[in-house]
Amino acid sequence: MANLNIDAQAQNTYDAIVIGSGISGGWAAKELTGKGLRTLVLERGRDVRHVTDYPTTMMQPWEFEHRGQLTREVKDANPIVSKCYAFYEGTQQFFVKDAEHPYIQEKPFDWIRGYQVGGKSLLWARQTQRWSDFDFQGPARDGYSVDWPIRYADLAPWYSYVERFAGITGNKDGIDTLPDGEFLPPHEWNCVEKHFQKAVAGKYKDRHVIMGRAAHITKPQPIHLQQGRAQCQHRTICERGCPFGGYFSSNASTIPWAAKTGKMTLRPNSVVHSIIYDEKKGRATGVRIVDANTKQMQEFYARIIFLNAAALNSNLVLLNSTSNRFPNGLGNDSGVLGKYVAFHNYRAGISAQFDGNLDSTTDGRRPNGPYIPRFRNVYKQETDFLRGYAAGFSAGRISRSNQDAIGADLKQNLLNPELGGWHVGSHMMGETIPKETNYVALDSSLKDPFGIPQLKIAIAYDDNDDKMVKDYQEQMTEMFTAAGFTNIRVRDDHRNPGLDIHEMGGARMGKDPKTSMLNKWNQLHAVKNVFVTDGACMTSTSTQNPSLTYMALTARAADYAVKAMKKGEV
Amino acid sequence: MAVAAGALISLPGWAKGWTAETVQLSHNFLSRSQDDLLADIVETIIPATDTPGAKALNVHQFIQKIVVDCYDPSAQDTFRKGLTTVDELAGKTFGKSFAEGNTTQRTTLLTQLSQSTDPAQKEFYSMVKGLTIRGYMNSEYVMTNLTHYQMIPGHYYGCVPVPTKAVSQTK
Ligand SMILES: Cc1cc2nc3c(=O)[nH]c(=O)nc-3n(C[C@H](O)[C@H](O)[C@H](O)COP(=O)(O)OP(=O)(O)OC[C@H]3O[C@@H](n4cnc5c(N)ncnc54)[C@H](O)[C@@H]3O)c2cc1C
Ligand code: SF4
Numbered sequence: 161m162a163n164l165n166i167d168a169q170a171q172n173t174y175d176a177i178v179i180g181s182g183i184s185g186g187w188a189a190k191e192l193t194g195k196g197l198r199t200l201v202l203e204r205g206r207d208v209r210h211v212t213d214y215p216t217t218m219m220q221p222w223e224f225e226h227r228g229q230l231t232r233e234v235k236d237a238n239p240i241v242s243k244c245y246a247f248y249e250g251t252q253q254f255f256v257k258d259a260e261h262p263y264i265q266e267k268p269f270d271w272i273r274g275y276q277v278g279g280k281s282l283l284w285a286r287q288t289q290r291w292s293d294f295d296f297q298g299p300a301r302d303g304y305s306v307d308w309p310i311r312y313a314d315l316a317p318w319y320s321y322v323e324r325f326a327g328i329t330g331n332k333d334g335i336d337t338l339p340d341g342e343f344l345p346p347h348e349w350n351c352v353e354k355h356f357q358k359a360v361a362g363k364y365k366d367r368h369v370i371m372g373r374a375a376h377i378t379k380p381q382p383i384h385l386q387q388g389r390a391q392c393q394h395r396t397i398c399e400r401g402c403p404f405g406g407y408f409s410s411n412a413s414t415i416p417w418a419a420k421t422g423k424m425t426l427r428p429n430s431v432v433h434s435i436i437y438d439e440k441k442g443r444a445t446g447v448r449i450v451d452a453n454t455k456q457m458q459e460f461y462a463r464i465i466f467l468n469a470a471a472l473n474s475n476l477v478l479l480n481s482t483s484n485r486f487p488n489g490l491g492n493d494s495g496v497l498g499k500y501v502a503f504h505n506y507r508a509g510i511s512a513q514f515d516g517n518l519d520s521t522t523d524g525r526r527p528n529g530p531y532i533p534r535f536r537n538v539y540k541q542e543t544d545f546l547r548g549y550a551a552g553f554s555a556g557r558i559s560r561s562n563q564d565a566i567g568a569d570l571k572q573n574l575l576n577p578e579l580g581g582w583h584v585g586s587h588m589m590g591e592t593i594p595k596e597t598n599y600v601a602l603d604s605s606l607k608d609p610f611g612i613p614q615l616k617i618a619i620a621y622d623d624n625d626d627k628m629v630k631d632y633q634e635q636m637t638e639m640f641t642a643a644g645f646t647n648i649r650v651r652d653d654h655r656n657p658g659l660d661i662h663e664m665g666g667a668r669m670g671k672d673p674k675t676s677m678l679n680k681w682n683q684l685h686a687v688k689n690v691f692v693t694d695g696a697c698m699t700s701t702s703t704q705n706p707s708l709t710y711m712a713l714t715a716r717a718a719d720y721a722v723k724a725m726k727k728g729e730v
Numbered sequence: 731m732a733v734a735a736g737a738l739i740s741l742p743g744w745a746k747g748w749t750a751e752t753v754q755l756s757h758n759f760l761s762r763s764q765d766d767l768l769a770d771i772v773e774t775i776i777p778a779t780d781t782p783g784a785k786a787l788n789v790h791q792f793i794q795k796i797v798v799d800c801y802d803p804s805a806q807d808t809f810r811k812g813l814t815t816v817d818e819l820a821g822k823t824f825g826k827s828f829a830e831g832n833t834t835q836r837t838t839l840l841t842q843l844s845q846s847t848d849p850a851q852k853e854f855y856s857m858v859k860g861l862t863i864r865g866y867m868n869s870e871y872v873m874t875n876l877t878h879y880q881m882i883p884g885h886y887y888g889c890v891p892v893p894t895k896a897v898s899q900t901k
Contacts, residue, residue, distance in 0.1 A: 218881075220870070220873070220879070220881065221868050221873065221879065222868055222869055222870040222873060223870075225795065225799075226795065226796060226799060226800055227792075227796075227864070227865075227868050229796065229800050230800070231799040231800050232799065232800055232801065232802060233799070347886060348886050348887065348888040349888045350888035350889055351888060351889040353888070354888075354889075393882045393883075393884050394882070394883050394884055394885055394886055395881055395882055395883075397881075517889075518892070519891060519892055520889045520890060520891060520892065521889075521890060521891075521892050521893075522886065522887060522888055522889070522890065523883075523885070523886070523887040523890045524883040524884070524885040524886040524887055525883050525886055526886035563859075563863060566774070566775055566837055566840060566841065566859075567774065567775070567776075567777055567833070567837055568777055568779050570775065570776060570863075571776050571777065571779060571781075571783075574776075574863060574866070574867060575872075575876055575877070579892055
């Protein structure tokens with residue numbers, strides 16, 4: 161019997177375990193297997209293989225039963241995820257349905273999730289800007305949250321490293337709030353976007369309108385062809401999964417790359433319950449899972465563990481990993497685990513018309529758009545709110561037809577639409593401030609279908625966010641006016657936190673183990689062989705999209721982990 | 731691409747929850763005669779000319795699917811009552827069923843509905859007209875033969891001269 165157990169244990173032992181196969185977990189898998197480690201990737205959802213498991217990717221608009229619209233049944237059953245702009249008839253298979261994975265909203269929070277191999281990397285909008293020193297210095301400057309243990313320089317080479325592999329399109333713009341990267345050719349502007357860019361440059365020295373940086377292969381390099389990926393075809397139906405691998409997803413890129421090493425074991429339908437801590441050894445020895453099909457518990461063992469379940473779920477796993485040594489969650493000597501969660505604020509927007517450039521229009525589609533980097537409170541504190549916001553921007557014309565008539569005239573009108581004028585629009589992407597009162601915790605009684613405590617989420621906007629919304633509306637109105645746009649309308653949709661899908665923090669990085677969970681290598685201060693490199697590790701949120709930074713942090717931490725392991729340090 | 735097309739035919743088990751098998755139209759939502767009436771209404775709104783009209787493109791069935799599967803019960807009610815109203819009005823105004831009326835009579839009747847002082851009648855008309863336009867414009871026939879939809883444009887050109895011909899006249 162004893163021998164059998166040892167055999168079973170040996171069979172379930174790997175060099176490394178990665179929890180989650182989304183954007184960050186995919187990178188952990190690629191880096192660890194690439195460095196020769198036998199790596200087990202545990203993913204709670206089902207397998208989704210590139211191309212063959214994208215059921216709607218080749219469907220024509222008329223082939224959808226409801227031509228894309230959600231049914232009442234789906235909407236009624238899913239009031240939360242139905243609010244997400246990307247959730248429609250062609251994409252619903254990649255989103256978590258409300259009832260399947262319950263959580264508790266202590267305050268309203270729309271938690272948007274993708275539980276499958278690839279996680280949310282199948283669904284994301286692919287905006288990928290580097291963070292700058294202004295972002296990593298933010299907390300030290302204004303005293304909110306704690307100081308980051310790293311600076312831009314620590315991450316810069318790793319940004320380059322992941323950008324080259326993922327394939328990022330953009331311009332080198334030479335803007336200090338938004339460092340340049342390793343770019344493929346940029347997407348094209350249209351004339352009204354160019355007009356706005358000039359108008360803004362003419363009026364403000366410190367405000368820029370640039371072409372968005374996005375994870376699309378505009379010109380495949382050998383490294384992309386080796387991954388089996390091809391040039392982006394501008395279909396703009398990316399969220400259904402792209403058969404060309406035109407955008408970066410774990411499914412098209414990192415996971416198959418890791419598989420090719422022969423070192424990866426991918427185990428879908430494996431819901432991680434907790435990380436096992438061995439008090440005698442003073443280290444984590446493995447992971448406990450609930451098999452989603454059999455509901456049986458099982459254990460797997462490894463020298464190092466990468467936790468990449470996406471920000472809030474990584475908090476959940478740590479909180480649920482209790483032992484005598486860590487009664488309040490793994491590595492939680494500081495008591496900050498689950499606290500100081502922050503997010504992005506996309507509440508506000510603005511739209512307008514432009515009466516110029518009526519002799520020109522656009523042709524084709526573009527899976528990206530212009531971007532306005534942060535310009536508020538950069539060099540000095542100039543407003544009554546902390547930090548700042550970035551913004552998306554785009555212009556376009558829509559065809560319209562007179563639909564008043566009926567009969568043959570109507571038909572004639574419909575088939576001969578007239579081009580309307582130019583419409584312009586923008587939305588804000590604001591940084592929120594991490595606060596102790598914005599937290600997640602485990603509910604003491606309610607369990608999920610796998611017997612794991614449900615996550616309780618208490619996250620809200622504050623006065624700083626409201627002031628920022630107002631400032632965005634005022635400043636953009638001023639910029640739109642300067643560009644000669646008319647019929648300007650601002651909005652604040654008062655959406656719930658969460659819908660912006662950039663939740664971060666809870667297991668933040670920091671220099672001091674008394675006030676943070678992770679050190680500068682994303683290692684738990686107190687359990688050196690556990691690394692957390694998804695959004696949970698973020699000390700503050702910046703105004704830029706976060707996922708590229710998760711990729712860079714993951715690659716950097718994996719490099720460190722393997723070296724440390726070889727030196728016998730972890 | 732053959733691989734992807736193949737995957738569409740045999741959907742994996744998890745995707746079955748969202749296919750025709752489970753999200754089926756409840757067949758007794760409209761009676762046979764109401765179904766015919768709806769077909770005549772959509773055909774009046776977008777008739778056959780040198781190209782097929784809404785009826786031949788099954789727009790009336792698309793409308794029922796949307797109303798049954800996507801609309802809430804009160805909108806469904808407005809829709810069903812509206813159909814009854816159309817037949818009643820046809821009897822009153824031209825002494826025949828809507829189906830038996832000629833194009834002018836049918837058009838006049840629908841125009842009356844659009845201007846009705848009864849909000850339910852107006853709502854019914856705008857619902858049916860909106861859905862007719864949607865079902866027609868994104869039908870396979872129109873998108874492939876008349877508006878030349880392409881899934882893969884392969885490009886984005888930011889500043890091109892406004893075309894002088896509508897898409898439907900370019901081929
Ligand atoms: C519509 C949409 C638009 C977006 N746009 C952008 C954008 O433009 N730019 C940007 O930077 N970001 C964007 N995002 C956010 C981006 O998708 C996430 O930041 C990113 O996917 C996070 O990576 P991750 O590895 O932390 O998590 P995920 O990619 O979500 O992967 C986490 C994985 O862990 C698995 N998992 C969770 N819990 C467990 C467990 N207990 N056991 C085992 N496995 C588990 C999940 O099933 C999932 O597969 C967008 C997201 C959405 C949905
Ligand atoms: S726009 Fe590019 S990445 Fe998106 S679906 Fe099309 S080809 Fe794929």
